[in-house]
Amino acid sequence: MTEIIAFANQKGGVGKTTTAINLGSSLAAIKKRVLLIDLDSQGNAGTGLGFVRSSHPQSVYGVLMGTATAAENILSTAVPGLHILPSTQALAGAAVELVDVENREYRLRDALQPIMEHYDYILLDCPPALDYVTLNALTTANHVIIPLQCEFFPLEGVLHLFNSIKGVREKWNSNLDVLGVLLTMYDRRYGITREVEENVRATFGDKVFKTVIPRNVRVAEAPSHGKPALFYDFNSTGAQAYLRVATEVVQKLENGEL
Ligand SMILES: Nc1ncnc2c1ncn2[C@@H]1O[C@H](COP(=O)(O)OP(=O)(O)OP(=O)(O)O)[C@@H](O)[C@H]1O
Ligand SMILES: [Mg+2]
16 A cells, blocks of 8 residues: 655745655665655755756646646656656646646545555655645645644644644545654754653654654755765764654554554
Protein backbone atom coordinates (compact mmCIF):
# COMPACT_ATOMS: atom_id res chain seq x y z
CA MET A 1 0.00 0.00 0.00
CA THR A 2 1.20 3.48 -0.80
CA GLU A 3 1.39 5.82 2.17
CA ILE A 4 0.71 9.41 1.21
CA ILE A 5 1.93 12.05 3.63
CA ALA A 6 1.23 15.78 3.36
CA PHE A 7 3.54 18.25 5.10
CA ALA A 8 1.27 21.07 6.08
CA ASN A 9 1.30 24.19 8.20
CA GLN A 10 -0.23 27.44 6.99
CA LYS A 11 2.56 29.27 8.78
CA GLY A 12 5.53 29.97 6.53
CA GLY A 13 9.11 28.98 7.18
CA VAL A 14 8.47 26.24 9.76
CA GLY A 15 10.38 23.48 7.95
CA LYS A 16 7.77 21.86 5.66
CA THR A 17 10.02 21.73 2.60
CA THR A 18 13.15 20.89 4.57
CA THR A 19 11.29 18.00 6.18
CA ALA A 20 9.80 16.78 2.90
CA ILE A 21 13.26 16.71 1.24
CA ASN A 22 15.10 15.17 4.16
CA LEU A 23 12.48 12.68 5.25
CA GLY A 24 12.05 11.74 1.59
CA SER A 25 15.74 11.05 1.15
CA SER A 26 15.92 9.23 4.49
CA LEU A 27 13.06 6.94 3.45
CA ALA A 28 14.79 6.38 0.11
CA ALA A 29 18.02 5.57 1.99
CA ILE A 30 16.22 2.76 3.79
CA LYS A 31 15.14 1.37 0.42
CA LYS A 32 11.65 2.81 0.12
CA ARG A 33 10.43 4.00 -3.28
CA VAL A 34 9.59 7.65 -2.73
CA LEU A 35 7.90 10.36 -4.81
CA LEU A 36 8.12 13.93 -3.56
CA ILE A 37 5.53 16.30 -5.01
CA ASP A 38 6.26 20.01 -4.80
CA LEU A 39 2.94 21.78 -4.32
CA ASP A 40 4.44 25.18 -3.60
CA SER A 41 4.98 27.71 -6.41
CA GLN A 42 8.19 28.77 -4.66
CA GLY A 43 9.56 25.48 -5.97
CA ASN A 44 11.96 25.00 -3.07
CA ALA A 45 11.68 21.22 -2.95
CA GLY A 46 12.95 21.01 -6.53
CA THR A 47 15.74 23.57 -6.19
CA GLY A 48 16.78 21.97 -2.89
CA LEU A 49 17.34 18.75 -4.84
CA GLY A 50 19.36 20.49 -7.52
CA PHE A 51 16.77 21.17 -10.23
CA VAL A 52 16.63 24.34 -12.30
CA ARG A 53 13.06 25.58 -12.22
CA SER A 54 12.44 26.96 -15.70
CA SER A 55 13.17 23.66 -17.43
CA HIS A 56 9.82 22.10 -16.49
CA PRO A 57 7.06 24.20 -18.02
CA GLN A 58 4.16 21.86 -17.21
CA SER A 59 5.06 20.30 -13.89
CA VAL A 60 2.58 19.86 -11.08
CA TYR A 61 0.54 22.81 -12.34
CA GLY A 62 -0.34 20.99 -15.54
CA VAL A 63 -1.12 17.87 -13.56
CA LEU A 64 -3.56 19.77 -11.33
CA MET A 65 -5.15 21.58 -14.26
CA GLY A 66 -5.49 18.39 -16.32
CA THR A 67 -3.21 19.42 -19.18
CA ALA A 68 -0.38 17.03 -18.28
CA THR A 69 0.01 13.64 -16.66
CA ALA A 70 1.97 12.90 -13.51
CA ALA A 71 4.01 10.19 -15.26
CA GLU A 72 5.41 12.54 -17.91
CA ASN A 73 6.48 15.11 -15.31
CA ILE A 74 8.19 12.91 -12.76
CA LEU A 75 11.97 13.22 -12.63
CA SER A 76 14.63 11.05 -11.01
CA THR A 77 16.82 12.81 -8.46
CA ALA A 78 20.46 12.16 -7.55
CA VAL A 79 19.17 10.25 -4.53
CA PRO A 80 18.55 6.62 -5.55
CA GLY A 81 14.90 5.75 -5.02
CA LEU A 82 13.73 9.37 -4.74
CA HIS A 83 11.67 10.90 -7.57
CA ILE A 84 10.20 14.36 -7.76
CA LEU A 85 7.24 16.02 -9.44
CA PRO A 86 8.49 19.60 -9.45
CA SER A 87 6.52 22.84 -9.43
CA THR A 88 6.91 26.12 -11.24
CA GLN A 89 5.81 29.70 -10.73
CA ALA A 90 2.66 28.86 -12.74
CA LEU A 91 1.38 27.01 -9.71
CA ALA A 92 0.88 30.37 -8.00
CA GLY A 93 -2.27 30.80 -10.08
CA ALA A 94 -3.60 27.32 -9.41
CA ALA A 95 -5.17 28.04 -6.03
CA VAL A 96 -7.45 30.59 -7.70
CA GLU A 97 -7.96 28.73 -11.01
CA LEU A 98 -8.97 25.56 -9.19
CA VAL A 99 -11.98 27.31 -7.68
CA ASP A 100 -13.73 27.22 -11.07
CA VAL A 101 -12.88 23.74 -12.31
CA GLU A 102 -14.82 20.53 -12.03
CA ASN A 103 -13.79 18.05 -9.35
CA ARG A 104 -11.63 20.78 -7.81
CA GLU A 105 -11.06 18.99 -4.50
CA TYR A 106 -9.81 15.73 -6.04
CA ARG A 107 -7.66 16.79 -8.99
CA LEU A 108 -4.41 15.62 -7.46
CA ARG A 109 -5.80 12.38 -6.07
CA ASP A 110 -7.23 11.38 -9.44
CA ALA A 111 -4.09 12.39 -11.35
CA LEU A 112 -1.92 10.20 -9.12
CA GLN A 113 -3.96 7.01 -9.50
CA PRO A 114 -2.00 5.70 -12.53
CA ILE A 115 1.42 6.04 -10.85
CA MET A 116 0.52 5.27 -7.25
CA GLU A 117 1.62 1.61 -7.31
CA HIS A 118 5.19 2.57 -8.25
CA TYR A 119 5.80 4.10 -4.82
CA ASP A 120 5.86 3.11 -1.16
CA TYR A 121 5.65 6.73 -0.05
CA ILE A 122 4.31 9.83 -1.76
CA LEU A 123 5.21 13.04 0.07
CA LEU A 124 3.30 16.27 -0.57
CA ASP A 125 5.09 19.52 0.23
CA CYS A 126 2.29 22.06 0.78
CA PRO A 127 2.41 25.85 0.42
CA PRO A 128 2.03 28.01 3.54
CA ALA A 129 -1.72 28.44 3.03
CA LEU A 130 -4.97 26.60 3.55
CA ASP A 131 -6.02 27.02 -0.08
CA TYR A 132 -7.27 24.74 -2.86
CA VAL A 133 -3.79 23.39 -3.51
CA THR A 134 -3.40 22.37 0.12
CA LEU A 135 -6.95 21.01 0.06
CA ASN A 136 -5.97 18.81 -2.90
CA ALA A 137 -3.03 17.55 -0.85
CA LEU A 138 -5.27 16.79 2.12
CA THR A 139 -7.85 14.93 0.04
CA THR A 140 -5.03 12.86 -1.53
CA ALA A 141 -3.07 12.09 1.63
CA ASN A 142 -3.79 9.53 4.30
CA HIS A 143 -1.49 11.24 6.78
CA VAL A 144 -0.35 14.73 7.71
CA ILE A 145 2.93 15.66 9.32
CA ILE A 146 2.84 19.12 10.88
CA PRO A 147 6.28 20.68 11.18
CA LEU A 148 6.33 23.17 14.02
CA GLN A 149 9.08 25.64 14.74
CA CYS A 150 9.91 25.98 18.42
CA GLU A 151 9.03 29.62 18.91
CA PHE A 152 6.66 31.75 20.91
CA PHE A 153 2.87 31.33 20.39
CA PRO A 154 2.73 28.72 17.70
CA LEU A 155 -0.14 26.75 19.18
CA GLU A 156 -3.11 28.78 18.07
CA GLY A 157 -2.22 28.22 14.43
CA VAL A 158 -1.69 24.52 14.97
CA LEU A 159 -5.04 24.12 16.69
CA HIS A 160 -6.62 25.86 13.69
CA LEU A 161 -4.81 23.44 11.38
CA PHE A 162 -6.00 20.42 13.40
CA ASN A 163 -9.55 21.76 13.00
CA SER A 164 -9.12 22.22 9.26
CA ILE A 165 -7.81 18.67 8.96
CA LYS A 166 -10.84 17.45 10.92
CA GLY A 167 -13.08 19.36 8.50
CA VAL A 168 -11.39 17.77 5.48
CA ARG A 169 -11.73 14.34 7.08
CA GLU A 170 -15.45 14.81 7.68
CA LYS A 171 -16.23 16.29 4.30
CA TRP A 172 -13.83 14.87 1.74
CA ASN A 173 -11.40 12.26 3.00
CA SER A 174 -12.27 9.92 5.85
CA ASN A 175 -8.83 8.28 5.50
CA LEU A 176 -6.93 11.30 6.76
CA ASP A 177 -5.14 11.42 10.10
CA VAL A 178 -2.41 13.45 11.74
CA LEU A 179 0.66 11.24 11.78
CA GLY A 180 2.51 13.63 13.99
CA VAL A 181 3.69 17.08 14.95
CA LEU A 182 7.41 17.44 14.31
CA LEU A 183 9.39 19.99 16.30
CA THR A 184 11.88 21.69 13.98
CA MET A 185 14.78 24.10 14.39
CA TYR A 186 15.05 22.91 17.95
CA ASP A 187 17.71 24.65 20.03
CA ARG A 188 18.00 23.42 23.57
CA ARG A 189 19.98 26.49 24.62
CA TYR A 190 16.86 28.63 24.48
CA GLY A 191 14.34 28.49 27.31
CA ILE A 192 11.56 29.16 24.82
CA THR A 193 12.39 25.97 22.92
CA ARG A 194 11.94 23.82 26.00
CA GLU A 195 8.82 25.74 26.98
CA VAL A 196 7.24 25.20 23.55
CA GLU A 197 8.18 21.53 23.60
CA GLU A 198 6.54 20.98 27.00
CA ASN A 199 3.45 22.81 25.87
CA VAL A 200 3.19 20.92 22.57
CA ARG A 201 3.73 17.51 24.20
CA ALA A 202 1.17 18.33 26.91
CA THR A 203 -1.37 19.38 24.26
CA PHE A 204 -0.82 16.77 21.54
CA GLY A 205 0.67 13.85 23.54
CA ASP A 206 1.53 10.83 21.39
CA LYS A 207 0.91 12.81 18.24
CA VAL A 208 4.30 14.51 18.69
CA PHE A 209 7.31 12.73 17.20
CA LYS A 210 9.81 11.63 19.84
CA THR A 211 12.60 12.85 17.60
CA VAL A 212 13.13 16.61 17.38
CA ILE A 213 15.00 18.24 14.48
CA PRO A 214 17.84 20.38 15.81
CA ARG A 215 18.64 23.77 14.34
CA ASN A 216 21.63 22.74 12.29
CA VAL A 217 23.63 24.83 9.86
CA ARG A 218 24.30 21.80 7.60
CA VAL A 219 20.55 21.36 7.09
CA ALA A 220 20.26 25.03 6.13
CA GLU A 221 23.26 24.87 3.77
CA ALA A 222 22.41 21.63 2.00
CA PRO A 223 19.72 23.02 -0.40
CA SER A 224 22.13 25.57 -1.84
CA HIS A 225 24.25 22.59 -2.91
CA GLY A 226 21.17 20.89 -4.37
CA LYS A 227 21.45 18.00 -1.91
CA PRO A 228 19.51 16.63 1.02
CA ALA A 229 21.37 16.88 4.34
CA LEU A 230 22.03 13.14 4.30
CA PHE A 231 24.11 13.47 1.10
CA TYR A 232 25.63 16.82 2.01
CA ASP A 233 26.86 15.81 5.47
CA PHE A 234 25.76 12.35 6.54
CA ASN A 235 27.01 12.73 10.10
CA SER A 236 25.42 16.11 10.78
CA THR A 237 22.97 16.21 13.67
CA GLY A 238 20.20 17.29 11.28
CA ALA A 239 20.71 14.44 8.80
CA GLN A 240 20.81 11.90 11.62
CA ALA A 241 17.66 13.33 13.19
CA TYR A 242 15.77 12.99 9.90
CA LEU A 243 16.90 9.37 9.66
CA ARG A 244 15.41 8.77 13.10
CA VAL A 245 12.15 10.43 12.01
CA ALA A 246 12.06 8.09 9.01
CA THR A 247 12.39 5.16 11.40
CA GLU A 248 9.56 6.53 13.54
CA VAL A 249 7.37 6.94 10.46
CA VAL A 250 8.05 3.40 9.29
CA GLN A 251 7.37 2.03 12.78
CA LYS A 252 4.10 3.91 12.99
CA LEU A 253 2.87 3.04 9.52
CA GLU A 254 4.32 -0.34 8.75
CA ASN A 255 4.44 -1.89 12.21
CA GLY A 256 1.12 -0.47 13.31
CA GLU A 257 2.48 1.46 16.27
CA LEU A 258 0.08 4.37 15.75
N1 LIG B 1 16.75 22.14 11.16
C1 LIG B 1 17.08 23.29 10.58
N2 LIG B 1 18.21 23.94 10.91
C2 LIG B 1 18.53 25.12 10.34
N3 LIG B 1 17.78 25.75 9.41
C3 LIG B 1 16.64 25.16 9.04
C4 LIG B 1 16.23 23.91 9.59
N4 LIG B 1 15.02 23.57 9.04
C5 LIG B 1 14.73 24.56 8.17
N5 LIG B 1 15.70 25.51 8.16
C6 LIG B 1 15.72 26.73 7.36
O1 LIG B 1 14.56 27.49 7.67
C7 LIG B 1 14.02 28.08 6.49
C8 LIG B 1 12.57 27.65 6.32
O2 LIG B 1 12.52 26.25 6.10
P1 LIG B 1 11.56 25.62 5.01
O3 LIG B 1 11.72 26.29 3.70
O4 LIG B 1 11.74 24.17 5.08
O5 LIG B 1 10.15 26.02 5.62
P2 LIG B 1 8.73 25.93 4.91
O6 LIG B 1 7.74 25.68 5.99
O7 LIG B 1 8.76 24.99 3.77
O8 LIG B 1 8.58 27.42 4.36
P3 LIG B 1 7.40 27.93 3.37
O9 LIG B 1 6.20 28.04 4.23
O10 LIG B 1 7.91 29.24 2.87
O11 LIG B 1 7.24 26.91 2.29
C9 LIG B 1 14.91 27.66 5.35
O12 LIG B 1 15.84 28.66 5.09
C10 LIG B 1 15.61 26.40 5.88
O13 LIG B 1 16.89 26.20 5.30
MG1 LIG C 1 8.16 25.25 1.77
